[in-house]
Each structure stands twice: as C-alpha cells, then as structure tokens.
Amino acid sequence: MTVAVEYYVLLSMGLFCIGLFGVLTRRNALMFLMSVELMLNAANINLIAFSFYHGNLTGQVFALFTMALAAAEVAVGLGIILVLYRNFRDVDVTVPTTMRW
Amino acid sequence: MMIEVLIAVALVGALVTFVAPNRIAGKLAFAISLVPAVLSLWMFTAFDGSGNALLEGTLAFESHYEWLQLGEYSISWFVGLDGISIPLVVLTTILVSLAIMSSWTPIDDRESQFYGLVLFIEANLIGVFAALDFFLWFIFWEAVLIPMYLLIGIWGGPRRKYAAIKFFVYTNVASLVMFGAFIALVFGLGDSVTSFALPEIATAMLEGGPDGFLGLEGTTLTSVVFVAMFLGFAVKVPVVPFHTWLPDAHVEAPTPASVLLAGVLLKMGTYALLRFNFTMFPGQVETYAVPIAAIAVISVIYGAMLALAQTDLKRIVAYSSVSSMGYVILGLIAYTQFGVGGATFQMVSHGFISGLMFMAVGVIYNATHTRLVTDMSGMADRMPVAVGILIAGAFGYMGLPLMSGFYGEFTIFFGAFQADFAYAPLFTSLAMFGIVIVAGYLLFALQRTVFGPYELETDYEVSRAPLHDVVPMFVLLGIIILLGVAPDLIFEMITDAVDPILNGGEL
Amino acid sequence: MVGGVPPLPLQSDTVLLPERIGKLTGLDQFGLGGELLATFLAAFIVGNIMLAMTGVAGPWAKRKITAAFTDRIAVNRLGPAGLLIIVADSVRLLSKELIVPEHADRPAYDLAPIVIASSALLGFAVIPMGSGIHLADPEVGLVYVFAVAGIASIGLMMAGYSSANKYSMLGGLRAVAQNIAYEIPLVVTGMSVVIFAGTLQMSAIVEAQAQTLVSLGGLDIPAWYALVNPFAFVLFLVANFAEVGRNPFDTPEAPTEIVAGYQTEYSSVYFVLIYLGEFIHIFLGGAIIATIFLGGPAGPGPDGLGIVWFIIKIWGVFFLTQWLRSAIPRVRIDQLIEIGWKGLLVLSFANLVITAVIVGLIA
C-alpha cells in the first residue's frame, strides 16, 4: 500500500506554492515566517518521498538537518522581529521604510 | 636596474612627501626630485643604446622579468630606453624638479599632498617612456591621469571641477578606445605573438599583420585599429577637433600642473603615436597620410588663430601648444628622417619651452593675480627679470634661431617638404604660415603686457619675483639655448632610433 | 534508478491488538473495511480504558490519597468508599451551564479542551500495555510519544490566550515555559535509554528490559532501566512531574497566585475535558515511565497478567504524584525555570554522555 512518488511531489509543490503565496501576500512578519516554514517543509516532503523512492537514506537524513536549520532560522528570525517591534511598534514588514527616500 | 631606481625613488618620494608635514613638503619634494634628475642626466651621458626599441636595436638600461601569464599571453615587466625615449625621460625629470621649485610660491594649501602627487606623476611618466610591454605601458599611461585629475581638481582655479572632469573623461574615453583597439589587434595577430611585449608585436605587425578577429579581415582590422588608436592618442596630443579639454585644463590648472601638462603629458600622446601608429603600421601611415597631414595643418593654423583671439595669457600659451603639437604630427606623418626626427626633437624642445612659458605666466600671475592681457601693461618696469625670461621664451616659441624651437621646426619643415605623400609641399607651406600667426599673437600679447606704462587693474602691488621662481626659468632658458646651439646632443640619438622605423625595421 | 523499498529493520513479532480483535471477531475476513473496523474497535477499547482510569483517578482517587496524607476524611457518602461520587460528579459537571467570557477568541477557546484531551490520549497508541493490548508499534515509538505529548502545550497556550483573562494568559505562558524547559531534559534522558536499547520501538525497548540483570539467590532481577540507570530514572521522574504540571511544579495553575491559570475561565464540559486531559497526561507520563524504565507490563506470573502489572505501575506513578502534591511545596516560577535550564538540562546531558561512555566501554 505505497503511494506513488508523483503524489508526494504534487503535495509538496502545493505546499510550496501556498507558502510562496503567503510570502508574497502577508505583511505580518510572523506570517511570513510561517509561510517560509511551509516552503521548507514542502522540500522536506520531497526529500523523504524521494528518499523512499530511490531507496537511499540520504534524503531522510538531510531532512533532519533541514528541520534543525529551520528551527535555528526561526530563532534568529524571531529575535529580529522582536527588535523590529521594539523599534517600530509593529511587526508589519511594510512599516519600516527608513531607507526609502 | 637604473630605470627601476628612477621610478622607485619617485614613488617612495611620493609616499614620503605625502605623509610629511606641509611645512617642509615643498623643499623635501624638490630634494627628492633632484635624485631622478641627476640620475637621468647620468643615464643620458652613459646612454649606450642604438637603434629603435621596438625594432632593430640594443636597449640601454634594459630589464625584463616575467610578470604574469594571461591565457596564452605572457605579460612582463619590460623596460628599456632608446634614442627616442631617453631625451623624454630627461625632459620629465628636469621639468618635474623645476616645476616643484616653481610651486613654492603659488601652492599654499595641502602642500604635502600636492608634492606627493607631482612625484607620483613623475614616476609614471618615466614609466610611460620606458615601458616596452603593452600592459606595463598602459598602466603607467593611465596612472598619470588620476594624479593629474586631482592636481587640477584640488588646486585649480575657479572652474577647476569642470576642467578636471572634462580632462578625465576625454582622456579616459580615448584610452579605452585605444586599449580596446590594441587588444583586438593582439588577438588578431593570433599565434604569432605570445606576449604583450611591444617589440614582439611590432615585429609580428611588420612581418604579416593580423589574420582577422571578430569577423574582420586582417587588413580591415589593421586599418580599424590604426584609426582607433590614432583617435585615442589624438585626444591626448591633442589635435583639432579633440583639443577642447586642453585650454580648460590649462587655464584652471595650477602653474606646476600646467608645466607638466604642456611639457610632458602632451608628449605622451605624440610619443605613443610614434611608438604605436608610426612604428607598427607603416602601410596605414601611407594610406592615411593625407588626412592626417590635413589634421596636423588644421591644428597648426586653427590653434594659432584661436590663440590670436585670446586675452588670457595662459589660454594663449595653451592654444599655441595645440598649434605646436600640430607641427609634431606633421613631422611624424612626413615619415622622413628629418620629419620624424624633427618631430621627436620638437617634442623635447616644446616640452622645455612651453614649461618655461607657463612658469613665466605663472610668476606674473602670482604677482598680479590676473592673466588678462587687457588688465595690465608695463610689467617690464616692475619685474624685469621675469619679464625678460618671458620674452625669451616667446622668442623660443616663435622659433628664433639659436633656440631649440628653431631647430625643431626647421627640421620638421625640411622633412615635410621631402615627404612623398600628395600635396606635401602644400601642407608644409600652409603650416609654415602658422609661424607668422604665432609671432603675431605672441608679440601682440607681449607688447600689451610687458611694454608701455605700468598699469594694473587689481589691488596687488607688484614687485620683483622671488629667487626660487626665477631660477627654474633660468635653467630652462639655458637648456633651450643649449639645445638650440647644439641640437646634435640629442638629435643624433634620435635619428639613430628613428631610422629603423623608416627602413621597415632594418637598422 | 527505479525505486525499491529499502530493507526494513526487523519487525518485532508482537501481535498487535487490532489483529487480535480482527481474528477474534472474524473481521479480518472482510478485507480492508474489516481491518479498519477492527482497528477502530481496538482504538476504542484503549481509549475507554484510559477514560475509565481517569474517571476513577480524578474525582475519587485524588481526593482519597490527598485525604490520607493530610489525615482527613474524603468522599465516603455515595456508594462503597464513596466510589459513586464519580457518577455524581460527571453528571454534575456535564449539566452545568457553559459560560464563555466576553472577549474570548471562540475558535481557540473551543478547540483548546479538545486538543488537551485528545493529545494525551494519542500517546497511548504505541504503549505496550501487556496482555496483548498494544495498538500500534511503529519504529519511532518513543519519539512519537514525546511528540504527541508535546502537543498539549499548544492546547494550554490556546486556552490561556483565548480566555481573554490575565490569569489565564499568564497561566498559559507559564505552562508553555515550563513544558519547554523540561521537555529537553525529558527527551535527552529518554535518549539515554535508547542508547541501551538501540531502538526507538516501544516493544523492543520492553523486550530489552526482560533480560536478567543479576541473579540474587535464584531471584532474577530484570534489567529494568530504572535499576540499570537509576540516575536517569530519577531525572526522568522529575522532568515528568514538571511536564504534567504537578507539584512541586504546578506553577501554571497555582491557585494562590493566578487563580487556576489557563483554566480559570473554563466551565461545564470544557472544564471536564481539560481536567480529564491533565489526568490522562499524568497517566501517559506514568505509562512512559513504566515502559522505558520499569519493564512495561513485565512482572511475575503469566503473560496474561501483563495489563495488571502495567496498571499497577501506572498507578504507582500516579500515587507518587499525589504524594508529592501533598508533601512538597510549590516552587516559584523563576526557580522553576532555573531548575530546568541550569539544573536538569545539564544533568541530563551529563547523564547522556556518561551513559554513552559507559556503554561504549563495556561493549
């Protein structure tokens, strides 16, 4: 009862596109972060599905690393969003425009 | 190793001066600049080369080291002097020393930087005249621009920014055109060259020329490159119609910068023309002789006419430089021993004479703070020595016998009459007419400013020029007369180096 | 490069509950649908065992135990030993009016109790309870248990934030801060067990503990990891108490500070669900401890007694929890966090490293 790899790719592409859509439309930095997480997880789905398909474990192991890196990225990102809030009283990514003149 | 020492002394001197306190910078720079001057004079006496550096001949003070490898081509540190370049090196070193001394009065701001830049220019000028590898030469060539741009831009007159930018843009675009053309030529030469050493390229050019590049036939490529390089150097010379940067640069530049600009930088253009266009492309020289001669004559006449219309002393001298460089081009295109040799001689001679003229104008300006002919008269009353030298310089410009100007112009005309391109005598005659105009405007200006009752339309009191302003002028005057009396001092070695060019590479 | 399935690690030969039920009821003859039905039945059984246990534990056992410790009399009117209080309480709570605070964030407010209750229940899927009651046995069992147990934090946070009450908010935050502070020591200590067992599969971990550690005069002492590595056992116990939010780590709902923490604004059936969820959580913690440290359903007597031994062990842990509740004062929030990050975390990593070194040297 295995699912063909194509469906996993479709799933991951769907997830990736949702994430991308979120990235492009959301103005809240936290939503942006979540959207990026979606995209990363889309890649993870691919890695694991193809790992199963190709019969080697490389992809799965890499997916573990990816999760760790994603977490680290979020940690740094939250820190930045925190100072962003301290400075701008908002987490809307379109608010900081000091450098546009 | 002597050339390296010359350059190194100037470079290190530039650095030392740059960080020295302003107070002593002028004296320090002068002291340092004496080293290359003396050294180059010694090299001049010890000169043992013969023939042309690019063709047949033995080089003096040659040194050649591998530098780097670019694909199939090697680039090297390759310097050496022949009969054409050593007088120019001597001209450079002497003129720089004297220019530094003559700056003591006018330069009173950020002196250490000023003198540092002047010494830096000297190093690169020596490099330009000594380099025999294209890249080495090009680096020195371009490196002259930056300090000159800064000299004009920082210490210049009221419109210095405009003048500096104009100078920089004109000469840089010209360099780019020339550079691209030459690279295309080298690539076109294909396997027959393996380095950017000029002698090797010159030999390859004379032995067959390029095979074609970027879809251009070999002969077309040669012509295109010749024209592009001619245009590139013509801006530097400058010839009409690329001359407009020159008066601006001269007028705005501080006196020492003008001295160097007119005395040496313009010669870079004619020197490069001689080294590249007139050495490597004998066929094209023949083909394009008439238009080039026409340009030369137009430069002579038009430059002189423009000078006639000026009231600013510096502008007068500047335009007359355009006119004088026209003679040099005419001599080169004549392609005879006297023509090319005379042109080379004229480069040196004009270097000294224009340097002298700019110094003299500078001294007057220091005293009166005006350069307008209409603003003053009777200067001879107040500063007899300086004015006397100015008059002497003017005579030199006009080509008075026993001055170097006479010999230079005379040989050029002599050579040009012998030239075998069409209408050569006509062109020569027209150019000779230029002398009349030169005499006209110089005498007119002198008569207005120097003679008559003393009168000055500024608030400045005029007194005798200080000694350190006058000494350089005396030295220059001495050299001018010396070369006028004994032209063979350099003319022999020049012809020795020119002959291979005219003989198609044979000594 | 046509894909092939990689060789799977050896499947343990334990027969799982769904298959047993399938065989027992004959549902396995009806293809996929039958199998699904059997599985659902099995899940239903497991779910109800837990519900029954918490039903007993919550309203009755807790009071009885606490009363015993504090020398009081607890429920004793309804039924034998007051056991019928369970029924009474459930009817009472279910029929109470549901009061939703004014500014509550409804979706989160409604979802939170369900998340809290069902996440704890999910963990039992992979616990081998003995007597063949074992729903699923994936290779990653241990990680799975830790993962689903962690879901509860989200529920607590949701409950705390959606109630629009400052006490709730603080309680939710405290709950999460505490959960995450002790999650890492918990997991890392669990990892030291994995080093012994060399697998994450729950049944295999239990099997590994069946070996004999030492023989004392004919009495075989099994290699329960609580005995092999008591240090890890203690660490795990402590971390577990914090995970389930019981004394001395009950700061998230500390009644004297923030009323009832995240559950302040919950009433009626929602309160029941949260309350149930907490108790299921305690039992899940007990089940994990029992499985990875106390040999799971192992015990003297026939295999059929497994479930009995297992329940005894779970109740043992529950008893200990209530004991501590009566015996130890609550720690302050700052102490709580610092014990977690500066104490347990370091100790757990030390335990991991030492375990690894010892295992490496012995083997």
Place this chain on the structure above:
Amino acid sequence: MNDWIAIGALALVGLLIPLGMMAVSYLLRPSVPETSKRATYESGEVPTGGTRIRFNIQYYMVALLFLVFDIETVLLFPWAVVYLDAVESDAVSLLEILGPMLLFVAILMVGLAWAWRNGAVQWAQTPRQLASGDDRQ
C-alpha cells in the same frame, strides 16, 4: 495492518470522546444568558484593560532557546539508535562513534553556558544586576 492506521483510529476515538461529551453536555445543560456572568474573572474586581499585556521578555528567551535545543536533540536521536550496534561491531573505533557526539554536545553546552552567563535563562534580575546598568532584554 499499518501502525499508523491504528494511530489514526485512536486519534479519531480521541476526538470522538470529547465531542461526545460535549454533545451530551449540550443536551443536558441549561442556558441562562446574563451579561455580568460573562465578565472575565479578576478576583471579583471589575476587569481593567485588555489581555494584550506586555509580559516578561524571558518567556521569549526560553522559547528561542528551546527551539534550538529541542531540534538539536532530534539530531542526537539517530545517533543514539545506532550507537549500540556501532559499538558492538568492530568496524569503527569507539572514538569515531563517540567523538562527534561529544563534540556536538560540547558545542551545545558552550551555547547553554553562554546563554546562562548572559542571563537568557535568568528569570528575574537581582537589584545588584539592575544596578550594573545593563538593559539586556
């Protein structure tokens, strides 16, 4: 039968039980709407202000720390699983199997030590620390 189907079934049960209870309760419970009932509870006082309060920054600090540490443990699990097998086989030396993990944990510990010393896991500052004028938050 796949393990995960069983787990899914339990999830379904886990969802159905609460929902069932809610349904029962819905049928049993009375509903007497009254405004003051719905006011949030603040120990009998009239509630002031919203719940969007600024709370201690340390909550964020430990959350960030957790995020990193917890995920790092994920990287340790595979190692822990294969450790015994690797030790028992003679293919790799003990140092080779133990060394990387020790290094990993050591680096993690350096991180923890840094966070510790810089007050990331310190819940409240003592007056002395406050007096030192550092506004680390």
Place this chain on the structure above:
Amino acid sequence: MAVLELPEWAALAPALIMVATALALFVFDSVSPRSTNRSLLAGTAAGGALASLAVAVWYTAAGVGTPTIDGGRGEIEPIHGLVVDQLALYFMIVVAIVTALIAVASYDYLAGHTYQAEYYSLVMLAASGMSLMAAANSLVTIFIALELASLPSYALVAILKDNRGSVEAGLKYFLIGALSSAIFLYGISLVYGATGHLYLADIAAVLEAGDADGFGGLLGLGILMLIGGFAYKTASVPFHFWAPEAYEGAPAPISAFLSSASKAAGFVIAFRVFTTAFPLEATQELIGIDWTIAFVILAIATMTIGNFAAATQTNVKRMLAYSSIGHAGYALIGLAGLTADGGDLVMGAAMMHLLVYGFMNTGAFLFVALAEHWGVGRTFEDYNGLSAQAPVACAALVVFMFSLAGVPPFAGFWSKYFLFTGAISIGTTAMLAVAAALVVNSALSLYYYSRLVKAVLIEDPLSDRGALDQPTGLYAALIVAAVMTVALLAGFGPIAEAATDAAAAALA
C-alpha cells in the same frame, strides 16, 4: 612539500580554526559576560582569521589538493561532503582576508557597543560557514554551511538594535534570506528527486550515465531554484533587492563583510555545484537547455541593473551596495563563460576578481565605516572635502574607487581585464555581448566612483567640521586594504596562476 605529515582532517584547518575561534570567543563571553576588552576580543578574532589565512596560504603553497602528476585529482576529502582542493583553499583565503580586515576595523567601530564578544563570535561563525562553503561538495554540506554563514549574518546586520536602519536592514535581509533558502532547499530536493543523490560527484555520475532520463523537468526546475539560491547569496538579479537595504542599514564593517566574503562564498558554491554536479552536455541533453544561458542573462542583467542604480544614488553606502551588485554581475561571467571543454580562464578570472574585490570593496566599505565613526553623514555632499582633514584615508579611498572602476594602476584593472579577455576568448555571440556589457558598465561605473573621489578630494565641505580623529584599527585595516589593492597589481602573477589552476582542476 610539507615536511611534516598532517592527518587528513587537518586539511580543513582553515575552517576549523575559524570555528575554534568563534567558540573561544563564546567561551570567553560566558566566562566574563559583557566584557568590553576590545583589544582582546578583536585581537582574538583577527588572530583566528589570520591563522586561518596563514594555514590556507601555506597549504596552497605546499600544493595541498593539487592534481597529482599521475593524473589523480589530488583533492583531500577528510569527511564525506567536505573536500579540500585548490578551489576551496583559494576561497578560504578570500574569506580569511576579509574577516581579518573586518575584525581589525571593528575594533574602533564597536567602541562603546554593548555586544562586543557576541559580535566577534558571530563574525567568526559566519566566516566559518563561508570557509566551509568553500569546501562543501555535497548539497547537504553546502546547505548547512550556507545557513551557518547566513544565520549569524542576519543577526550581525541587525546588531545595532536601537538603530532603526539596522533593524530594518536585518529584517529585510532575513526575510529574503529565509525565502531564498527555502527556494534553494526546494531546488535541492528536486535535484535529489531527479538523481537520487546529494553528493555532487554522484549527481554528475547519474546524469552522465543517463540514469535520470525522464526527470528532465524536475532537474531543470531544481537547477533554476538552485540558481535562485546562489543569486541571493551573491546579491545577483533576481534576488538582489535585499542588498542595498541590508548593506545600507548594517554596520559598515558588516556591509563590507557581506558584500565581499559572503559574496565570494556564494560564488564558490555556485562554481562547485555547476562545474561538478551538472556536466554541461549531459545536463543539456536532459533538460534541453544549456544552463550557461541562464548565467549569461543574469550576468548582463545584474551588472547593468547594479551599475545603473548605483549611478543614481545620493547615499554613499547605498551606491557601494549597488556597485556590489554590479560586481556580482562581473563575477557571474565566470559561470556564463563555462563551456564543455574549457572556460577555466574565464572562471579563473572571476575568482581573481573576487579576491581583488575582497580588498578593494572591503576597503571602500571600511571608509564608510570610518565616516560613520566620525559621524560626518551619509550622502556624497556630506563627504565633501574630507581629504583636507584625513588625507591618508582619502588616498586609500581613491585607490579603492579607481580599482573598483577597473582603472590602472590598481589590481581591479587586472581582474576586470582578465574577465574581459576570458569572455572574448570564448568567442560565442553571447559571451561577446557579455564582454561588451562589461566594458560599457565599467565605463559607467567610473562615473559614479569618480563622483565620490571628487566629493572627497575636490569639493569644499558644506559646513565646518571639527578635527577628525584617527582610529588605529580602522586606519590599519584601511591602509592594509589599500596597499594590497596596489601591491596585487604587481603581485598578480601568483594569484592569477592559483585561480586558473584551481578553475582548471575544478573543471577537469
């Protein structure tokens, strides 16, 4: 040849030294938090970077990782996925140089700053990541090293937490960075899907054996996404738009660090991935298009957009940021010019350019750091007439500006010229277009670079400013960078040789 025999893992020493330094700084900060012993911290960081540099140079000189005489590739692979060869060592040198300069310059820039130790350790961590990027030859290690370099960079950009510009820059850098790393990762997953491998050589083997037939679409999309990731790291079109904001808002030494070292590191993985994993012919057969086309387009677009935008700026730092985009376009020529049977000259030229760029661009940003240290302002006008008060620094600036423009007599001339000839020598129409774009853009760049020179040297100051101090560290870094920019002109031979050899070895 090296006299002493080192164990294999020691080949990674340049990167390991960076890691060790970063950890040492963290330990130091743990022992004595909030220390402001600037000399010790900056000294440790600079010492670590210099040690890394020395080791890398020593290895290069000793011929570590050079192809052996008997035809072996000669590279050392201490850990599967990390390889030490000439390419790796070359870029480790670049990274170490920039890091050392930054560490020294930050000594003054950070005076009075709270997070001294954190700053340096983050710099060193990012540098470790970049060093490892140079050595990574598996998509796994590449991605991890990439993130190791990126994450500290995000924090570094935003480290002036009370400066709104810095925070904004950090946010934008982070957001685009997170997005692009997600895209990059997805690209990796697609490539893995198509080939079943993450190790670059294995990917190539699969492609060449034709085992990935039928996966052309996945592979093509994957490669496209990988290019997106590189574009971000190298600040090239289409992921360049973070660069001006991030460079402008970040502390100037960090801008220098990112625009020089980070860019170089981005290029090394691009070089390695595309030369090792995707052999031109096999890939073209599979996805139906030559991937160099993509780089041709990107190169022209990047240099043109960068230079034109730079020409319109009024803010110096922003001008430098855009010019840095332009230079990414120049370096992209190295990838655009690869052909099935060559291209080592053009790739080598791109590598040379990146090394020279490491000095001249770092120097230029450090001058901005100096200006920020003085507090003179940010626009060209604010810089007017600085040379009267700080002649030496301004002389250095002149060197950097003209070198960036590619004017002799500075090292930037050589690298640009090599790029030009390299492009010409490939001879295809596309490469001729690239060469033409290079020339046009260089000429344009001279305009805005000389504008800064003009402001500093020629213009008169808008208002009187007090005496300017001469911070030792910044001056030292500035002067070293300037001297090297000039000295490399003469000493270009070894660099050119090292770069072309490394490129040839990578392409072999």
